[in-house]
Every structure is written in structure tokens, then in C-alpha cells.
Amino acid sequence: MAYQLNYLKTMPEIFADALLGGPERKLYHYKQNDEWKSISYRDVNETIERIGFGLQALGVRQKDKVGILSENCPEWSMTDLACAHFGFASVPIYQTSIPRQIEFIINHSECKVVIVSSKEQAQKIIPIKNNLRSLKYIVLINEEPYHDAWIVSWKDLLKKGDDEKERSGQSMQEIAGKIKPEDLWSIIYTSGTSGNPKGVMISQFNIAANVQQSQAAIGFQKNKRWLSFLPLSHSFERVTSMFSMWVGAEIYFAESIAKVSENLKEVKPQYMTTVPRLLEKVYSAVLEQVAMGSTVKQNIFHWAQRVGSEAVRKYLAFNKQPQGLLASRYALAKTLVFNKIAHVFGGEFIQCVSGGAPLSEEVGEFFVAAGIRIIEGYGLTEMSPVTHVNTNDHIKFGTVGKALPDVETKIIEDGEILLRGPNRMEKYFNNPEETAEAIDKDGWFHTGDIGFMDEDGFLKITDRKKNLIVTAGGKNIAPAEVEREITASKFIESAVVVGDRQKFLIAILVPSLDIFSKWGKLQNPPIELSTYEDLVTSKDVEKLIREELDIHQQGLARYEQIKYFFLAPQPFTIETGELTASMKIKRKHIIEKYQLEIEELYKN
Numbered sequence: 001m002a003y004q005l006n007y008l009k010t011m012p013e014i015f016a017d018a019l020l021g022g023p024e025r026k027l028y029h030y031k032q033n034d035e036w037k038s039i040s041y042r043d044v045n046e047t048i049e050r051i052g053f054g055l056q057a058l059g060v061r062q063k064d065k066v067g068i069l070s071e072n073c074p075e076w077s078m079t080d081l082a083c084a085h086f087g088f089a090s091v092p093i094y095q096t097s098i099p100r101q102i103e104f105i106i107n108h109s110e111c112k113v114v115i116v117s118s119k120e121q122a123q124k125i126i127p128i129k130n131n132l133r134s135l136k137y138i139v140l141i142n143e144e145p146y147h148d149a150w151i152v153s154w155k156d157l158l159k160k161g162d163d164e165k166e167r168s169g170q171s172m173q174e175i176a177g178k179i180k181p182e183d184l185w186s187i188i189y190t191s192g193t194s195g196n197p198k199g200v201m202i203s204q205f206n207i208a209a210n211v212q213q214s215q216a217a218i219g220f221q222k223n224k225r226w227l228s229f230l231p232l233s234h235s236f237e238r239v240t241s242m243f244s245m246w247v248g249a250e251i252y253f254a255e256s257i258a259k260v261s262e263n264l265k266e267v268k269p270q271y272m273t274t275v276p277r278l279l280e281k282v283y284s285a286v287l288e289q290v291a292m293g294s295t296v297k298q299n300i301f302h303w304a305q306r307v308g309s310e311a312v313r314k315y316l317a318f319n320k321q322p323q324g325l326l327a328s329r330y331a332l333a334k335t336l337v338f339n340k341i342a343h344v345f346g347g348e349f350i351q352c353v354s355g356g357a358p359l360s361e362e363v364g365e366f367f368v369a370a371g372i373r374i375i376e377g378y379g380l381t382e383m384s385p386v387t388h389v390n391t392n393d394h395i396k397f398g399t400v401g402k403a404l405p406d407v408e409t410k411i412i413e414d415g416e417i418l419l420r421g422p423n424r425m426e427k428y429f430n431n432p433e434e435t436a437e438a439i440d441k442d443g444w445f446h447t448g449d450i451g452f453m454d455e456d457g458f459l460k461i462t463d464r465k466k467n468l469i470v471t472a473g474g475k476n477i478a479p480a481e482v483e484r485e486i487t488a489s490k491f492i493e494s495a496v497v498v499g500d501r502q503k504f505l506i507a508i509l510v511p512s513l514d515i516f517s518k519w520g521k522l523q524n525p526p527i528e529l530s531t532y533e534d535l536v537t538s539k540d541v542e543k544l545i546r547e548e549l550d551i552h553q554q555g556l557a558r559y560e561q562i563k564y565f566f567l568a569p570q571p572f573t574i575e576t577g578e579l580t581a582s583m584k585i586k587r588k589h590i591i592e593k594y595q596l597e598i599e600e601l602y603k604n
């Protein structure tokens with residue numbers, strides 16, 4: 001097939017090309033003892049060679065699988081690159097995974113070695129060692145290992161690598177030169193919303209193509225600072241780490257999600273990838289601060305917001321500067337309001353890529369007006385993962401943009417989105433039934449997402465095909481659209497809409513503890529709302545949420561509006577099972593968990 005782009009075909013080729021920009025440049029930065037440390041491109045190149053030969057010394061051979069169970073850190077990325085150069089297939093495992101999930105992935109993928117960040121992660125594996133059929137070694141990054149021969153320290157791995165290289169008489173470049181585009185690069189297990197995850201087989205060419213497709217579409221500036229905080233185990237952050245490396249980035253690994261706001265101010269990044277949840281939390285915090293201010297400050301903010309929205313729609317969305325009277329008004333709005341928001345992100349921000357879930361138009365416009373340029377995109381692990389993205393020249397909020405070069409899009413009769421291109425996976429590992437269901441005879445990947453293409457060629461996602469609600473009256477409803485309207489309220493953090501084959505819709509809601517806590521203190525007399533339990537037992541909270549629903553559902557058809565709701569007795573979290581590791585809501589799990597409460601509401 002003839003492609004639009006002239007591709008580098010493997011990840012070793014991508015990394016070799018990145019080295020041409022100057023090996024002394026800094027690539028990875030990490031915090032150690034409250035001080036940022038750095039690793040150059042040259043040091044990374046030497047270290048991945050030592051890792052690769054070290055894994056060979058442990059008996060890992062081409063096409064063998066190497067698991068990575070770790071928080072984001074340079075060793076995570078360097079292990080990934082080492083596997084790519086030596087023909088091993090890396091298998092990322094979310095750092096939040098529990099032993100049962102880890103056992104499934106290690107056994108299903110047939111991992112020989114697992115790299116772990118700490119003894120805490122190692123302790124998830126050690127007790128189940130006898131259940132792990134293929135596992136031979138654990139390599140421990142951050143601490144000295146246990147007194148067991150099968151648990152190897154990072155230091156010892158690198159030493160083994162030095163010895164193995166000398167023994168073999170080969171170089172990494174010689175080995176990497178034999179890597180073929182169709183060779184397996186990684187098996188990525190989709191977090192899944194129910195049941196066991198599927199192992200997505202991504203080839204060297206799949207990921208190399210997606211790196212170049214993403215850069216061709218967006219055109220990230222070279223030699224800029226990136227902040228990495230989304231888990232590298234997720235395909236979105238992983239491909240980001242690859243294409244930012246390719247364009248000469250300095251990648252700063254955030255200490256943790258809790259410290260992102262602090263790290264933003266220290267690093268002053270120009271780029272990062274994020275999920276809507278983070279942006280929405282920042283936006284809600286801004287609105288809450290405004291609500292606590294004087295009437296004058298509130299009026300100034302809302303005026304600036306109106307001016308900013310007009311500037312975005314007429315100019316900023318097209319990467320142009322406002323003209324005429326609007327330019328003067330916007331300059332004043334920036335001085336009074338928006339520059340303060342930009343400072344939260346470090347003050348030197350160029351662009352933020354948002355994915356994983358829909359971003360509301362209101363939030364997107366607000367940040368673009370504040371100089372935080374939000375580029376929303378779309379993708380799936382099976383597509384390596386990026387397929388569509390808004391670009392600098394045209395941001396259309398409410399859509400996920402246009403297709404990347406060489407990505408084909410087709411919408412079939414029932415609204416499902418089909419995709420194909422050089423970044424489409426080969427198949428699911430050891431799962432021919434799921435593969436046959438996902439990829440048809442013409443090579444189209446069936447996404448399971450429902451959507452449409454607008455008149456400008458921008459893709460709009462409305463919901464998951466399996467989530468569509470058909471009411472007892474025969475109305476088809478996309479719950480995601482309803483949930484977006486509901487969670488536009490700063491008081492509502494999460495919502496799950498229910499109503500398939502029922503006469504009306506209901507919702508399971510998670511109120512925002514931070515917002516309600518501040519709201520309670522402003523009441524006369526003050527209302528104590530310091531714990532989540534306080535929220536779910538408060539009649540005042542219930543009354544305010546009902547009022548918020550009345551406001552935020554005005555744009556919905558009558559049959560799309562929820563009639564009743566209840567507050568989830570605990571917030572949705574990864575640990576309690578309501579969220580996937582990539583922060584997506586596990587709808588089926590939540591509905592099953594609260595089936596009794598749902599049935600009770602439908603008795604009304």
C-alpha cells in the first residue's frame with residue numbers, strides 16, 4: 001500500500017534518528033532527594049544496551065516477553081527501548097494492578113522476566129511465584145533485592161549486561177539492525193471495563209508509524225520540556241514518550257499525580273498529555289475560588305470568560321490573534337484573569353494534548369483563552385493508539401479532530417466507527433475469537449464507538465456502542481452525552497446514567513467533596529461537610545444537586561433527562577474497582593454493584 005508519509009519502520013530507527021539531534025542533550029529528568037537529576041541521550045543509548053544484554057544474560061531471547069511493573073521513571077522507558085532494540089516484546093503492567101491481575105497478564109503473555117520498581121511491587125509477585133508458569137526472574141529497580149537468586153538488582157542486571165556484551169562479541173546496533181517492521185514490539189493489555197483484559201499485539205512498524213503520524217499532524221516544536229504524569233503503562237502516554245523523544249524533548253517524570261501542580265511550577269513545561277479529569281478539576285477549583293470572591297471579582301471573571309470564548313471561536317481556535325476591538329478587550333481579560341491561570345501551568349506552556357475521554361467545550365475554550373492550548377484527540381490501544389486529533393490550525397471543541405495521515409475512517413449503518421491504517425494492531429495475543437470479532441475480512445478494526453463525521457471532516461464520538469440505552473418507549477439515548485451535561489456542574493464529579501428498557505432514566509452520582517466542603521463553609525449557618533459520608537447523608541447536598549440537575553439538563557430532550565438519582569456511598573476509584581487504570585468509568589461494574597439501589601429507584 002502507498003502511504004502519504006515516508007516512514008522509518010522500527011523503533012531502533014526512530015531512536016537512531018533522535019540521536020542525530022545531539023547525544024549530549026538531556027532526555028530524561030527525575031526527582032531524587034528533592035533535586036532534579038538528568039540523563040542524556042548518550043547515557044540512555046549506553047544504558048539500554050546494558051539492559052538488553054543483561055536480559056540476554058538472564059535467558060531472554062528474541063520474541064520473549066519482558067514485563068514492566070513500575071511507576072513512571074527513566075528505567076521504565078529505558079527498559080522499553082532496550083526491548084525494542086533486542087527484539088524482546090515488552091509487556092506493561094499498571095502499577096496499581098493487584099496480584100490476581102498481575103498473575104493473569106504474566107501467565108497469558110508468558111513473561112520470562114518482570115522489571116519492578118520497588119519491594120512494594122515485588123511483593124505482589126513473590127507470594128504467587130508458584131502460579132507463574134513462565135517467570136524466571138524479577139529485576140528490582142530501586143532497592144537491593146531479597147536473598148533469592150531469582151530476584152536480581154538493577155545494578156546486577158547492568159553488570160550482567162557488560163559481561164554478556166563482552167562474551168557475545170556483538171553490539172546493540174548489530175542486533176537492532178536485524179529487527180523487522182513486522183516484529184512484535186509490545187503486548188499491551190487493555191484495562192477493560194469487564195472480564196479479563198485482551199493482549200493487543202503492536203508491531204515495530206505499528207508504533208513507529210504512529211509516532212510519525214502524530215508528529216506530522218500536530219507538529220510539536222523540537223527541544224522542548226514535557227511533563228509526564230499519566231502512566232506509561234497506558235498506550236497514550238507511552239506513544240507520547242516515544243514521539244517527544246523523537247523530536248528531541250526533555251522529558252520530566254512527575255513525582256506523582258498528587259505533585260503534578262507542584263512539578264508544573266518547577267519544570268515550567270511547554271507540553272504535556274493529560275486526561276479531561278485533571279483539566280476539569282483545575283477548572284472547578286477556579287470557579288469555586290471565583291464564587292468565594294466579591295461580586296465585583298465575579299463580574300470581572302464572567303466578563304473575561306465571555307470575551308475569551310468569543311476570542312477562541314473567532315480567532316484562537318484557528319491559531320490566530322484577535323483583531324480590532326476584540327483584541328483590546330481580550331488583552332485586558334488576560335491581564336485581569338487569564339494570565340493567572342497560565343501561571344498554574346508554569347507560565348511557559350505551549351500545548352496540552354487531551355485524550356481518553358471527552359472534554360467539555362466550556363472547559364476547552366476556557367483553557368485556550370488562558371493560553372493553555374488544548375488539543376483533543378482520539379485513539380484506541382488497538383490503533384497504537386492515536387487515530388484522530390485536532391490541530392493547531394483548527395480546534396473544534398466537541399470533536400476529536402481529523403484522521404492522522406494514512407488512517408482511514410468509515411462509519412457504518414449503525415453509527416459504529418471503523419478504522420484501518422499502518423498503526424492497526426496485528427491481532428489479540430492468543431485470542432483468535434476476539435480478533436475475528438474486532439477485525440473484519442477487509443482489515444477494518446471495529447472500534448465499538450458510535451459517532452459521525454461533520455461537514456468539515458471532524459470526528460464526533462457520541463458513545464460506546466454497547467452503552468447505548470434503548471428506553472421502554474423505543475428512544476435511543478447515548479448516556480455519555482447526558483453524563484457530560486450533568487458533570488458540567490462543578491458539584492458533580494462523576495455520573496453513570498441508567499435506563500435500558502426502562503420508562504425513564506436514573507443516575508448514580510458522585511458529588512465533589514472539595515467543592516461541597518468549601519460551599520458548606522459559606523452557608524449561614526455553616527454546614528459541616530468535611531467527609532464524603534457527610535455529603536451522602538446531607539439533605540442540603542441532595543437538594544442542591546437536584547437544583548444543579550434542573551439547570552444542567554435544560555438542553556436535553558425530556559426523555560434524556562434523569563428522573564431520579566442516588567449518591568454513590570463511596571467515590572469512584574481505581575482501588576475500589578469503579579475506574580480503570582486509565583481513569584475510565586467501568587459502567588457495567590458500577591451498575592452491577594448498585595443493582596439493588598437501582599431497582600429501588602425504579603419502584604417509585
